Amino acid sequence: MNFNDIVDNLVRSFDHEPHPGEANIVYDNSGYHLEAQAIRQAFTPFTWQAMPPELLHEEQSCLGFLSRAGFKYYLPAFMRLALTDYHRADMIPDNLVFSLTLPIEADIIASAIDIKRDQMDEKMPGVDWNDILQSQLQSLNQSVHEFIARAALFNSDQGRVIYQFLAHLRDEHSDDFLNQEPAVAIQRYWFQFA
Missing domain, CATH: 1.10.12 (Lyase 2-enoyl-coa Hydratase; Chain  A, domain 2)
Structure with missing residues (x-):
């Protein structure tokens, strides 16, 4: 499946996902976690569909700071960028694969x-x-519980597009992953959506 088809499936399966609300973008809204606070402020004005690529590049390491709902909502923005501009996406594909891999x-x-x-x-x-x-x-x-709690939020169409995304990385960019990390992510969890 080519990346344009995966992007179309991604948009279709996540298009009506409700915004988590400003108070539920990051996991820590106490005001004491400065990085989480900065991410929340940066992401609040944007739907996932309208996220500027520059902001995604700037916040490419933010996935671990997102709440479960924030992760589910903004994940497709990062996936779309990794598919449409892979070579400029820098560490985004690696961060996505890491976040989508069940820890062992x-x-x-x-x-x-x-x-x-x-x-x-x-x-x-x-x-x-x-x-x-x-x-x-x-x-x-x-860490395992957190992965399962996040993964359980995705419906079957969303799980299928995550599988397609990981399979695309495995098939088209395997040389960029020394330990075949996209294949590992599929084998540990996402195979069920094939």
Whole structure:
């Protein structure tokens, strides 16, 4: 599927998405988080359809500061820019793929704890390695939970266009992703929308 078809599908599936409202663009509206406050102020005047490319370039690292509703609402603006002007999009495709990938740090943490336990059991016989694992997984669970909570907001048409976007990156720009990150994102979650 060429990128123009994906852009058409993107516009069609996100076109009637309601704006989250100024108070729900970023995850922190306390006034103490200066970067979140700046992003909210910059994004408030724009619908996702009217986001200036310059602003998207300027705020290309903002996805992590958006609330769940803000992420869902502004995601298509970033995706459209990555599709229509990939080579000038800079880090936007990488940031999108990262934000759309289900974390698997649980496997890494569990493996690291197993290795550490095997190495240290004789030196530290009374250590409860399950407590250490649970402590590590607790922080990871927040990141997995956040991904699932955001992903659950997308309807099937929106999920399908996210899959198409990731498949396009996988097929057309695989050389730009050393670890095949778009394919990994698809395999971990978005395959279900193929």
